[in-house]
Structure formats: structure tokens, C-alpha cells
Amino acid sequence: GESVGLHLPTLSVQEGDNSIINCAYSNSASDYFIWYKQESGKGPQFIIDIRSNMDKRQGQRVTVLLNKTVKHLSLQIAATQPGDSAVYFCAEITTSYDKVIFGPGTSLSVIP
């Protein structure tokens, strides 16, 4: 069936460097995409979202890029900090807006 997946299961970056986390999705009809951050022992936390009619959206230190041609989503974190260490999930929202379909996650480790 349709699914959302990630290219890299783990990523280690030096503190202060930029991080890029990638995601491939297969449902071309998806209208909405979200990046979540999940710290150990906690539930997923919303970071940033993007609609399918956009190709870029910026937040505070984070940028999400959407390439619908190749069904690719990425999350860029500028000046990565130790507090950014977590598992990051991309997710798509079904067209009925009633459930979130998560990918498998990428673990980001920031080296001080």
C-alpha cells in the first residue's frame, strides 16, 4: 500500500553544522506533509509542515523542501544543537485529514 519512508536510519552531525534529513513518499495524492521530532520517552512533536502546492517553507532554524516530481521531502536544520538530538519522522496526512501516516524515522545525533 501507500507509505512514507526515509533514506537514512541514522545521522550524526557536529554541533553547529547543518543537518539534512530526507524522506521519500509514494502517495502522490497526499496534500499535506509534516515533520515530527520525537525525543526519548516522549510523543512526537510537530516541527513544521508544508502543503503540496508549496515547494519550500521556513521556520525557526528549520526548512522543509518538497519535490513532488520525485516525491521527496527533506528537513534542513541550521546550526544543529545538542537539543536537536532525537528521532525525526516525516509524515503525510490523508486527504480526509483524519490520520497521520508516519515514515520509519531517522535518528539524529549531535556531537558536541
Next chain:
Amino acid sequence: GAGVSQTPSNKVTEKGKYVELRCDPISGHTALYWYRQSLGQGPEFLIYFQGTGAADDSGLPNDRFFAVRPEGSVSTLKIQRTERGDSAVYLCASSPNYGSRYNEQFFGPGTRLTVL
């Protein structure tokens, strides 16, 4: 303000036993969701409530799983005859509205269920 809370935080049970997991959503949120997260995986949708009714229970894996939300607030996920494969973190989320647009889902910390 209070977020989504879930109790217990950890539950250890024996194979074949019955368990109940509780979710207290954010006050006023009409939509409530249950997800299951296995180690190293993303959360998987189980069931969605709009008010008291289950609007979508397509993610429940089998008839051993059942969830209720009798007063449109607190929800209980019930698992009968637990199996070792049910071991996972069960996450609850709530959101303020339904349908016409995406409304951010706020997640609780989850209940870690271990079936021995």
C-alpha cells in the same frame, strides 16, 4: 497548560491477560487518536474518535483491540488476551477540530506495554 496525558506510563503484563490504557486529551479537543509504535518504527494509526464515536477504526489489528470514549473526552484502549506481539508504545493524540482542514495533533508521552 496541560497537554495530553496517558496512564499508566508503563504496563507489564503476562500473555493472555487483559489491559486497559487511558488517555486524557487536551480539554476541549473533540478529536482523539490512538497510535501504536514499535521499537525503531514510526507510529501506526489504530483508531480515531470524533466526539464519542469511532469515526475510523481501520487501524485496529484484530478484534482483541477495542477503544471507547463514552463522554467525548477520556478514552480507553482495551486489549484482550494480550500477545507478546502487542508489546509497543501506545500513543494518544488529540486535536481541536475535524474534517475541513488539517488540525495539529498533540501527542501524549505514550504508554509502554510489555507482554511477557
